[in-house]
């Protein structure tokens with residue numbers, strides 16, 4: 001049998017850097033970082049596409065993009081008691097395997113467990129994806145839940161990264177959602193147009209342009225303006241031309257974007273790419289990510305500063321995702 005030729009983006013994904021030694025070498029970084037990186041990668045492997053590595057500054061161990069992906073010894077030190085394996089209560093919210101129904105009117109379908117990049121602060125770094133993604137079968141049970149509940153007006157594809165599905169599988173899924181008459185909106189949470197912009201092909205744009213939903217929403221995940229280069233802007237333009245509404249969520253991360261200048265510049269770069277800021281998340285307290293936490297009072301201060309420096313439409317909402325809460329709420333002012 002002749003193997004089906006892989007699309008360019010899949011080949012690019014296959015070339016992602018997964019070896020800490022190679023990442024340090026490409027970026028000309030101190031070999032002392034290697035041993036902790038190797039140890040931390042045993043819990044949650046390193047994975048970063050080469051195009052994303054190219055946006056990092058060589059020789060800078062504090063590069064804001066590098067910090068998002070480089071495994072550190074800090075992940076292995078004992079974590080504060082408030083940091084757990086399932087900080088946002090996802091396991092309780094699983095109405096069916098692979099479907100989280102936590103908020104009124106919206107259900108989140110785990111389309112795949114895989115990601116093109118492994119973000120060290122990811123709240124799903126311990127999530128037992130294996131139990132929740134048996135491919136089509138689990139979509140069927142998740143979709144059955146949506147079909148049976150007419151109050152669900154929006155389906156969110158999340159993961160992992162739903163755009164890692166190939167076009168055929170993605171189309172099968174969005175068509176199945178489109179066939180549920182009470183679902184009015186489709187949303188996709190994805191980091192791929194940023195970390196692997198090759199994924200944004202004319203075929204993907206056509207697929208998204210043809211769904212039953214008027215303005216399919218894509219919520220990107222960008223934390224720093226350096227993540228947005230010409231290729232990313234080009235992909236965003238293709239998606240917008242297909243009628244997609246583009247929003248962005250960021251996580252407030254110590255050493256990455258925890259100051260007003262960086263976040264102002266992020267909002268402005270997002271706008272230049274045709275993307276509106278949506279959420280600025282406080283870190284979910286996931287074990288292994290304590291070193292990324294920005295204290296709430298500092299987060300509020302930074303956000304107040306953003307409020308005075310940005311037009312209202314470029315100000316992301318500062319929120320925390322608390323287990324059992326009916327929505328993502330802002331932290332209470334101190």
Ligand SMILES: *Cc1c(COP(=O)(O)O)cnc(C)c1O
Nearest residue numbers: 093100101102103106107108328
């Ligand atoms: C974040 C999230 C949503 C979407 O929340 P919005 O406030 O509508 O962006 C929906 N379901 C789950 C389980 C979520 O974690």
Ligand code: SF4
Nearest residue numbers: 115118119122160191
């Ligand atoms: S892309 Fe999203 S789901 Fe995947 S590792 Fe990063 S934060 Fe987690």
